[in-house]
Amino acid sequence: MQSVDVVVIGAGFAGLTAARELGHAGFEVLTLEARDRVGGRTWTEKRLGHELELGANWIHWVQPHVWAEMTRYGREMIRSPRADEAYWRGADGSARQGTLDEFMALIDEGQQLLIDDVREAMPRGSEPTVGTIQELDSLSIQDRFDELGLDPEARAANESVWVGHVNAPLNQVGLSSALRWVAATGGHWQLMHEASSTYRVVDGMRAFTDEIAKDVPGEIRLGATVVSVIQEDAGVIVRTADGAQIRARRVVSTLPVNAIAGIEFTPTLPPVWDRQSTETVASQGTKVWMRATGHVPRFFAYGTQHDALSVLKAEFYLSDERGDYTLLVGFGPEHARVDPDDLAGLQAAVDAVRPGLEITEATAHDWMTDSLAQNTWMTHRPGQLTRDLAELQEPAGAVHFATTDNANLWGGFIDGAIESGLREARRVAAALRA
Numbered sequence: 280m281q282s283v284d285v286v287v288i289g290a291g292f293a294g295l296t297a298a299r300e301l302g303h304a305g306f307e308v309l310t311l312e313a314r315d316r317v318g319g320r321t322w323t324e325k326r327l328g329h330e331l332e333l334g335a336n337w338i339h340w341v342q343p344h345v346w347a348e349m350t351r352y353g354r355e356m357i358r359s360p361r362a363d364e365a366y367w368r369g370a371d372g373s374a375r376q377g378t379l380d381e382f383m384a385l386i387d388e389g390q391q392l393l394i395d396d397v398r399e400a401m402p403r404g405s406e407p408t409v410g411t412i413q414e415l416d417s418l419s420i421q422d423r424f425d426e427l428g429l430d431p432e433a434r435a436a437n438e439s440v441w442v443g444h445v446n447a448p449l450n451q452v453g454l455s456s457a458l459r460w461v462a463a464t465g466g467h468w469q470l471m472h473e474a475s476s477t478y479r480v481v482d483g484m485r486a487f488t489d490e491i492a493k494d495v496p497g498e499i500r501l502g503a504t505v506v507s508v509i510q511e512d513a514g515v516i517v518r519t520a521d522g523a524q525i526r527a528r529r530v531v532s533t534l535p536v537n538a539i540a541g542i543e544f545t546p547t548l549p550p551v552w553d554r555q556s557t558e559t560v561a562s563q564g565t566k567v568w569m570r571a572t573g574h575v576p577r578f579f580a581y582g583t584q585h586d587a588l589s590v591l592k593a594e595f596y597l598s599d600e601r602g603d604y605t606l607l608v609g610f611g612p613e614h615a616r617v618d619p620d621d622l623a624g625l626q627a628a629v630d631a632v633r634p635g636l637e638i639t640e641a642t643a644h645d646w647m648t649d650s651l652a653q654n655t656w657m658t659h660r661p662g663q664l665t666r667d668l669a670e671l672q673e674p675a676g677a678v679h680f681a682t683t684d685n686a687n688l689w690g691g692f693i694d695g696a697i698e699s700g701l702r703e704a705r706r707v708a709a710a711l712r713a
Contacts, residue, residue, distance in 0.1 A: 282526045283307045283497075285707055286517045288505050288542070289533035289651075291319020292693050293681040295491045295499075296348075296700030297531050297707070302496030304708050309497060309525060311517070313504040313651055316485075317492045319533070320652055321693065323483035326642045327570050329595050329606055330483050333644040334566070335656065335693050339474035341464055342694035344701065352490040355481040359594060366580035366633045367439055370431035374634065379579075382436065389429050389437035390468045393420075394461045401462035405688045408665045412455055416665040420457055421449040439581035443590035444475065445658045446564035447612050453561070455664040456691075463688055475692075484693075507543040508532070510676050529707045531679045533700070536560060536671065537653035544678065551670040560684065561658040562691075564589075565614040567643040569607045569625060571636045580633040587616040587628035607636075614647040614655075657684045657691035672702070679703040 287298045290312035298310045316322070322333040338356060340346045349356070365382040369375045400412045420441055424434060438449060444460070445452040464470040480487050492499055504520040508530055517525045532539065536555040539548070547553075571593075580591040588609045595606040609629070611617045618624060619641035626638045646652045671685040681703040686695030 280516075280524050280526055281309070282514075283309045284527065284711060285309070285529045285531060286311060286515070286525055286527040287531045287533065288508075288517070289319060290314075290317040290488075290492065290499055290501075291321065291533060292488065292491075292696035293683065293700040294319070294531070294533040295488060295495060296697050297533070297681050297704040298497065298499070299491060299495045300701060300704035301707060304704070306708065306711060307497060308495075309527070310495065310499040311503040311505055311519065311525075312499060312501050315501050317499065317501075318484060318488040319696075320535075320646060320655075321484035321488060322644065323485035327568055327606055327640055328597055328599055328604075331568050331606070331642070332479065332484060333568075333642075334646065335484065336479050337474075337476050338480060338693060339478055341470065341474050342689050342692060344689075344697035345692075345694040348487075348491070348697060349480070352487065352494075354487055354490070356478045357481050358478055359476075359592070360577045362577050362579040362592070364576050364578040366578060367436050368581070368583050368586070368632070370435045372583070385433055385436050386440055389424075389427065389433050390440070392427050392429070393423055393437065393441070394457055394466075394468055397458050397461050397466050400458050404459065404462035404465075407455070407459045407462065407687055407690070408668055412458060413665055415458070416453060416455050417661050418454040419450050419661050420445065420452050420454050422661075423454050423457075424449065435583065436581070439583055439589065440472075442584035442612050443581060443610055445561065446610060446655050447561045447658060448584050451561050451563075451660060453659040453661040453664060455661075456561070456658040459664070459690065505542055507545065508678060509545045510678065515677050527677075528711060529677050529679065531681050531703050531707060533681050533696075535652055535654055535657065535682055536684045538651055541650055544675075546676070548675050548678075549670065549673070551667050555663070555667055555671065558660060558663070560654055560663065561660045562654045562656055563614060563647055564610060564612045564655055565617045565643060565645060565647070566655065567609045567611070567617050567619055567625070567641055569609060569629070569638050570640040571605045571607050571629075571638055572602070573605065573637075574603045575605045575636060578633060582632040584612055586631050587611050587613075587624075588632055591629065591632050604639075614645055617643070619643040674706065679707055
């Protein structure tokens with residue numbers, strides 16, 4: 280039986296960060312990754328004639344952990360194209376078209392009112408459960424919009440913006456998700472919009488995670504699916520699907536809360552993990568890339584939370600033997616409503632938010648049905664943040680948990696994954712030295 284100091288389960292940003300820090304601290308670390316690649320819920324792959332991000336994409340310099348890693352590995356970023364046209368649905372459901380400035384003017388008051396109490400709710404973005412959020416956490420984003428009394432046109436537009444952010448119907452997402460992201464940007468919703476959906480990494484997330492992986496001492500074993508983690512007096516035994524057994528002094532699990540039930544833990548994990556994986560977090564949407572004929576004007580379009588697509592953007596201009604085309608990226612709040620193989624259904628979904636485009640191909644990865652993820656980016660249901668976050672950060676014996684799902688500052692983002700990996704590496708190192 281192989282013996283190491285630490286087994287890290289998962290080679291996404293959280294796992295790679297934890298493995299690197301522990302390895303450089305002098306501990307023998309084995310990283311087990313069930314996929315055939317590193318990166319976790321980030322995944323860059325060439326499809327539709329271009330390198331595409333099938334998972335997490337955008338980063339920003341106000342995200343301190345990811346920016347430190349960008350600096351460390353000499354990565355650069357590039358801005359997504361600025362839209363020349365804006366499309367959205369009016370209060371009566373019919374299409375509206377204008378400029379980016381006109382749309383921003385329409386949503387300005389509502390966006391501010393939604394998060395106007397953020398400095399009392401979460402005075403410090405790094406402490407998301409401290410403040411009046413304790414009293415507000417039972418509210419959904421929909422509850423807050425229902426209180427605001429916005430003009431119907433402004434309300435429709437504002438709701439469409441937030442369903443795009445949280446990747447789920449608004450009545451299922453806690454107001455905490457809106458407040459904590461804005462708290463992370465100093466209370467400025469405009470900066471939060473930019474930080475969450477504007478800048479991407481040059482050469483993609485794959486090149487980024489590959490750089491970190493090269494810096495990880497010890498083995499990163501791909502195709503190694505962990506099936507059980509057994510804590511004994513002599514240490515922890517980790518078993519994989521191919522029958523391998525590894526003894527470790529400590530284990531770091533990086534599985535999302537929705538997916539952690541795929542591993543059998545002995546003794547069982549604290550009740551908070553069962554509760555969260557049973558309830559699931561709120562995110563339940565999808566991300567889809569589509570090929571549209573011709574080089575269409577740069578645009579963004581918002582649907583309602585009742586549409587199959589809540590956000591649609593023109594991202595890349597390309598050409599091949601079939602002619603010019605534009606790659607569009609779309610997001611929808613319910614993954615089951617978007618099938619990349621159903622071009623007729625996708626065409627109808629696009630027509631509803633941005634008429635006049637011809638969709639000829641599409642591709643996506645369904646993270647909700649991916650057994651190692653079972654969500655897209657984490658958003659909490661009402662009440663989950665203040666009830667569970669602190670407990671989700673606590674080790675269970677010799678098992679530690681590093682995931683963007685239990686990060687403080689940018690939970691649900693790449694930055695949160697790195698934060699959690701750093702946190703648990705420090706804790707594990709201290710425990711082993713003791």
